[in-house]
Amino acid sequence: MPLQDYMQIISVDDHLIEHPRVFADRLPRKFLDAGPRIVEDEQRRHVWHMEDQVFPYIGLNAVAGKTPEEFGMEPLRFDDMIPGCYDPVERVKDMDLDGIQAACCFPSFPGFGGRVFMRAKDPELGLACVRAWNDFSIDEWSASAPDRFVPLALLPLWDLDEAVAELRRVAAKGARTVSFPDSPVPLGLPSFHDDHWGPLWDVLEETGVPVSLHFGSGSFVPGFNFSAAALSPNPPAPGQAPPATSFALYATNLMWSTVDLLFSGQLQKHPGLKFMLSEGGIGWLPYIAERADWVWGRHRYYQPIDFDTRPSELLRKHFWGCYIDDQFGLTNRHAIGVDRICVEIDYPHSDSMWPNSRKVIAESLLDVPDDEAHQIVELNARDVFDFPRS
Amino acid sequence: MPLQDYMQIISVDDHLIEHPRVFADRLPRKFLDAGPRIVEDEQRRHVWHMEDQVFPYIGLNAVAGKTPEEFGMEPLRFDDMIPGCYDPVERVKDMDLDGIQAACCFPSFPGFGGRVFMRAKDPELGLACVRAWNDFSIDEWSASAPDRFVPLALLPLWDLDEAVAELRRVAAKGARTVSFPDSPVPLGLPSFHDDHWGPLWDVLEETGVPVSLHFGSGSFVPGFNFSAAALSPNPPAPGQAPPATSFALYATNLMWSTVDLLFSGQLQKHPGLKFMLSEGGIGWLPYIAERADWVWGRHRYYQPIDFDTRPSELLRKHFWGCYIDDQFGLTNRHAIGVDRICVEIDYPHSDSMWPNSRKVIAESLLDVPDDEAHQIVELNARDVFDFPRS
Numbered sequence: 001m002p003l004q005d006y007m008q009i010i011s012v013d014d015h016l017i018e019h020p021r022v023f024a025d026r027l028p029r030k031f032l033d034a035g036p037r038i039v040e041d042e043q044r045r046h047v048w049h050m051e052d053q054v055f056p057y058i059g060l061n062a063v064a065g066k067t068p069e070e071f072g073m074e075p076l077r078f079d080d081m082i083p084g085c086y087d088p089v090e091r092v093k094d095m096d097l098d099g100i101q102a103a104c105c106f107p108s109f110p111g112f113g114g115r116v117f118m119r120a121k122d123p124e125l126g127l128a129c130v131r132a133w134n135d136f137s138i139d140e141w142s143a144s145a146p147d148r149f150v151p152l153a154l155l156p157l158w159d160l161d162e163a164v165a166e167l168r169r170v171a172a173k174g175a176r177t178v179s180f181p182d183s184p185v186p187l188g189l190p191s192f193h194d195d196h197w198g199p200l201w202d203v204l205e206e207t208g209v210p211v212s213l214h215f216g217s218g219s220f221v222p223g224f225n226f227s228a229a230a231l232s233p234n235p236p237a238p239g240q241a242p243p244a245t246s247f248a249l250y251a252t253n254l255m256w257s258t259v260d261l262l263f264s265g266q267l268q269k270h271p272g273l274k275f276m277l278s279e280g281g282i283g284w285l286p287y288i289a290e291r292a293d294w295v296w297g298r299h300r301y302y303q304p305i306d307f308d309t310r311p312s313e314l315l316r317k318h319f320w321g322c323y324i325d326d327q328f329g330l331t332n333r334h335a336i337g338v339d340r341i342c343v344e345i346d347y348p349h350s351d352s353m354w355p356n357s358r359k360v361i362a363e364s365l366l367d368v369p370d371d372e373a374h375q376i377v378e379l380n381a382r383d384v385f386d387f388p389r390s
Numbered sequence: 391m392p393l394q395d396y397m398q399i400i401s402v403d404d405h406l407i408e409h410p411r412v413f414a415d416r417l418p419r420k421f422l423d424a425g426p427r428i429v430e431d432e433q434r435r436h437v438w439h440m441e442d443q444v445f446p447y448i449g450l451n452a453v454a455g456k457t458p459e460e461f462g463m464e465p466l467r468f469d470d471m472i473p474g475c476y477d478p479v480e481r482v483k484d485m486d487l488d489g490i491q492a493a494c495c496f497p498s499f500p501g502f503g504g505r506v507f508m509r510a511k512d513p514e515l516g517l518a519c520v521r522a523w524n525d526f527s528i529d530e531w532s533a534s535a536p537d538r539f540v541p542l543a544l545l546p547l548w549d550l551d552e553a554v555a556e557l558r559r560v561a562a563k564g565a566r567t568v569s570f571p572d573s574p575v576p577l578g579l580p581s582f583h584d585d586h587w588g589p590l591w592d593v594l595e596e597t598g599v600p601v602s603l604h605f606g607s608g609s610f611v612p613g614f615n616f617s618a619a620a621l622s623p624n625p626p627a628p629g630q631a632p633p634a635t636s637f638a639l640y641a642t643n644l645m646w647s648t649v650d651l652l653f654s655g656q657l658q659k660h661p662g663l664k665f666m667l668s669e670g671g672i673g674w675l676p677y678i679a680e681r682a683d684w685v686w687g688r689h690r691y692y693q694p695i696d697f698d699t700r701p702s703e704l705l706r707k708h709f710w711g712c713y714i715d716d717q718f719g720l721t722n723r724h725a726i727g728v729d730r731i732c733v734e735i736d737y738p739h740s741d742s743m744w745p746n747s748r749k750v751i752a753e754s755l756l757d758v759p760d761d762e763a764h765q766i767v768e769l770n771a772r773d774v775f776d777f778p779r780s
Contacts, residue, residue, distance in 0.1 A: 068687075068688050068689070068690075068692075069691045069692075070691075071689060071691060071692050190629055191629055191630065193629050193630060193631055193632075194629030195629070239580055239581055239583050239584030239585070239586065240581065241581060241583050241650060241653070242583075242653055242693045242694050242695055243689070244653050244685050244689045244693050244695050245649050245650055245653045247689065248649045248652075248653070248681050248682045249645060249646060249649050251645075251677070251678075251681065252642040252645050252646065255639060255641075255642050256639060259635050259639050260635055263632055263634050263635045263638070281677060281681060283674075283676065283677030283680065283681075284673075284674045284677045284678075286673065286718040287641070287674045287677075287716070287718050287719065288638065288641075288674075290673065290715070290716065290717060290718050291638050291641065291671060291673075291716075294714075294715050294741075295634050295637045295638045296634065297458075298458050298461070298740060299458065299461060299633070299740065300458075301458050301459045301461060302458075302459075302461050303633060304632050305634050311638075324684075325680075326677070326680065326681070327680060328676040328680050328722070328725065331725075332718070332721075332722070335718065350689065351684075351688065
C-alpha cells in the first residue's frame with residue numbers, strides 16, 4: 001500500500017547548521033570576544049573560532065541539493081550550501097518539497113551531543129554557549145514553525161548540577177528531547193554504568209523528555225577519528241580505511257550504547273527513561289536483544305547484573321530506533337516492535353534522500369499495512385517526543 | 391524436524407588449552423630457557439612464562455563442566471579444569487558425550503590469533519613458538535583423531551615472508567584454516583586496506599585455506615581491555631562495565647572486520663579468499679549487507695572504493711558465519727544464505743552448552759527443513775574447510 005496522504009512524516013534525526021549570529025546574538029557581552037564567531041580565513045573558508053580554537057567545518061557534510069556525484073566536497077562557506085541548511089524558514093520550504101511534516105534537528109558546530117562546548121577553557125563560557133544554542137534551537141529555529149520542528153536541547157555535561165538545571169530550564173520552555181553522547185567515556189565523562197547520572201535521569205523521567213543518542217556524539221567511530229579524517233577533503237592514505245567503512249558501521253556505536261545501558265542497572269532504577277537511537281538503523285535490534293538475553297542467562301549468576309529482568313524486556317520498553325533505508329529491519333518489524341520504529345531524513349547530510357524522501361519512505365513501506373506504516377512514519381515519533389498534531 | 395542421526399555436527403569454533411610440554415617438546419634447545427614454560431607461582435597458580443613475561447591465565451575461560459552458577463572462577467591450575475581442555479583423547483570423549491563429530495580448535499595462551507608470539511623480544515623465538523604451536527596443533531592434537539579435528543594454524547604476522555613460508559609449510563602438512571586477527575591495526579600491523587598482505591592472500595587462494603577471524607583476536611573489544619579486565623576474578627569497579635557488556639558485543643568486532651574487508655578492494659584482487667567469522671553470530675549479517683550496499687551506492691562516486699561490485703555480493707561470496715544460539719539469524723537464514731551458516735560449540739568456554747550442544751542445536755533447527763539443517767550443522771563446514779567425511 002502506498003503511503004497515504006493523511007500520514008505526516010516526522011523525522012527524528014536531521015541537522016541544522018548554526019548561522020553566524022547564533023552566539024553573537026545571545027552570549028553575555030563579556031563573552032563576545034571569546035565566544036563562537038565566524039571568521040573568513042585566508043583560503044576564503046568560513047570557520048568557527050571559539051577562544052583560541054579553530055573549527056574548520058561549518059557545514060559538516062551539508063550536501064543537501066547535491067547529487068552523489070558531487071559529494072566529497074565539504075561546504076566551506078555559507079554560500080556553498082543551500083539556505084535550508086541554516087535558515088528555518090527556508091528549511092520548512094525544503095521539507096515541503098520533500099513531503100516531510102516535522103524534523104528534530106541536531107547541532108553541527110557543537111558536535112551532535114555538544115562536546116565542543118566541553119572544550120571551552122572557561123567553563124562559564126561553555127555553559128553560556130550551551131544556553132545560547134538551546135535558546136536558538138527552541139526560541140528561533142523551532143519557534144519559527146512550531147508544528148514543523150521538534151525542539152532539541154544540549155546539556156552542559158561536565159557539570160551535573162548545571163546539566164540538571166539546564167534540563168529543567170529547557171523542558172519548561174518546550175524542548176522535546178536532549179542529545180546525550182552515545183558513549184560518554186571517550187569524552188572523559190562517567191559511563192552509563194555510573195550512578196553519577198542518576199539526578200539527571202530523575203529529571204528526565206519527571207519531565208518526560210526522551211534522550212536522543214546520535215551515533216558518533218561520544219566522539220569515537222570505529223576505524224578512525226571522525227572529527228578529523230572523515231571530514232577531510234583528502235582521500236585516505238594508501239592502507240587506510242576509506243570513510244565508507246565508518247559510514248557503514250554507525251550501528252555498532254549504538255549497539256554499544258544499547259548494551260551498555262541494558263547491563264547498567266540504570267533502567268531498573270529509572271523506569272521512565274526513553275532513548276532514541278539516532279542514525280543507527282533497526283535491522284540489528286532483534287539480534288542484539290537475543291544475544292543480550294543469552295549472555296544474561298549464562299552470566300547473571302556471578303556478574304553484577306540484574307538477575308531478574310531480561311535485557312530484551314528493557315530494550316523493548318526503553319528504546320526506539322529509526323531508519324533511512326533498512327528493508328531487513330522492516331521485514332522484521334514485528335520482532336523489533338512496530339511501535340518502536342521511526343524514520344529519519346538526515347537532511348542536509350549525504351545519507352539524506354532529499355528532495356525524494358517521501359517517495360523513498362513510501363517505497364520502503366509498500367508491503368506494510370497502513371496502520372503500521374502510519375505508526376512508523378508519524379505516530380511513534382509523536383508519541384515518544386510528546387509532539388501531538390496541533 | 392529434529393536433527394537426524396546421519397547429520398554430523400562440525401564446530402568451526404572451539405578452543406584448546408596448551409598442555410605444559412607443547413613448547414618444551416618442540417622448541418630448539420637454545421630456546422628452552424626463554425621459551426614458554428609453565429611455572430607454579432606463590433599462590434599455587436599455573437602460569438605461562440615466556441622470556442621475562444608472565445601470562446597469568448592458562449585456561450582462559452575454560453569452564454567446561456561447570457554450571458553457570460559456578461562461572462566467574464577462572465581455572466588457575468590444570469587440575470581446575472577437565473582433561474578435555476588440554477588432552478585431545480579426552481576431548482574426543484567429551485565431544486562424543488556432546489554429540490559433536492569434529493571441532494576446529496583455537497589457541498589459548500598465544501591468543502586466538504597468536505598475538506602473544508608477536509610480543510617475544512627475540513623474533514626468532516616468536517617464530518619458533520608459532521612453528522611449535524602449529525606442529526602441536528596439526529601433528530599431535532589433530533592427528534590424534536584426524537576425522538574429529540579440523541587443523542588450525544597460526545602465522546608469524548610480524549614478518550610477511552615468514553608468514554607466507556609458514557602458511558605453505560602448514561598447508562602442505564594438513565592445516566585446514568589459519569587464524570588471522572579480526573583487526574590487525576590494534577596489533578600494530580597494516581590494515582586490511584593495505585596491499586601489504588597481498589602475497590599472503592595469494593598463497594591462501596593458491597592453497598584454498600580459509601581464514602578464521604575470531605572476535606577479539608585483534609585485541610580490541612568494545613568496553614574494555616579483554617585480556618585484563620574480562621578475565622579478572624574481581625568484579626568491575628563501580629561505574630565500570632561488567633564483562634557481560636562485552637560478551638554481548640562480540641558481533642561488533644566482526645562487523646568491523648567484515649566491512650573493512652568489503653571496502654578494502656582486496657576481495658576483488660583475490661577472488662579465492664574465504665573468511666570464517668568466528669564467534670560473532672549471524673543475525674546481523676543481512677543488516678550490514680544492506681547498509682554496506684547503501685553506503686556504496688551513495689559514496690562510490692568520490693571515495694576510493696570499487697565502483698562496480700556491490701558489497702553484498704562480496705559478502706555472499708567470501709564470508710561464512712556461525713552461531714551458538716541465534717534464532718533471529720536462523721529465521722532469516724535465506725537472507726544470509728543457508729550455505730553460509732555453520733555452528734560453533736565454543737568448548738570449553740562459558741558460552742558453550744557442553745555437554746548438551748547437540749540437543750540445543752537440534753532445538754534451534756526445529757523449524758528448519760532437513761536438507762538445510764544438514765548444510766548448517768555439517769556440510770557447509772566440510773565445504774569451506776575442505777574437510778570431507780573420511
